[in-house]
Amino acid sequence: MKIAPTLNGGMRIDAESAADWQILRYLPYDARPQELAQRLADATEEDTTDWREYVLPDLQDSFTQQIAFVYHAIEKAAAEAKEQEGALFVEKEDALTWYGALNQARLTLQAMHQLPQTPSELQGMEPERRGAFYRSQFYCIIQTLLIERVL
Amino acid sequence: MATETLTETRESVSLDVPWNIVVHDDPVNLMDYVTWVLRKVFHYDHGLAHRLMMEVHTAKRSVVWTGEREKAELYASQLQGFQLTTSLEKPA
Secondary structure (H helix, E strand, C coil): CEEEECCCCCEEEEECCHHHHHHHHHHHHHCCHHHHHHHHHHCCCCCHHHHHHHCHHHHHHHHHHHHHHHHHHHHHHHHHCECCEEEEEECHHHHHHHHHHHHHHHHHHHHHHCCCCCHHHHCCCCHHHHHHHHHHHHHHHHHHHHHHHHC | CCCCCCCCCCCCCCCCCCEEEEEECCCCCCHHHHHHHHHHHHCCCHHHHHHHHHHHHHHCEEEEEEECHHHHHHHHHHHHHCCCCEEEECCC
């Protein structure tokens, strides 16, 4: 997989194999928009009744829309790929939506697996948690490029 | 024998106390992103946003804004929309 900035201020992700598409397709499934919105609302520590009534639905809608957008972008690019090679374009105006979806996935993986900060702590880790660590690292690389080059 | 119900209404007026918006540290949100969000939501200059972000990172929490409750709720909901762990608190 290759990731590069585009001339119009966006970013392109070139997938070159079935494995590349597989890891991209993990993204919408790693994020759990409803649960994340609930955790953030719970952290408010204010009168949570009002917060749940007025703010939580907006958070849930916004997070769900981010995931739906990214899901459709990945599926569209995958459908247009030729022999597993295809490009996924992140336009500048969509960068925050992509960043949010990637962030949701990382926040959820962190909440589920309490991931370590460095690969040196991976020894003896069960495969599911190790997979979550590497996906989180992959999402983080894309986020870093988005914030440095696009946002 | 008829009974009579008396209703008494009391009013209490006090000054609205300012509320703090607190951003909490987490191991996921990138430092540059937190700075970017603080600039976007509060229109802080880069220096102030960066200083508050560093306080979140080192002290695990930072009061990023203080003011009237309605505005505090609005800002807090915006910060949560950007996926920052945020709480509201009344100053002690």
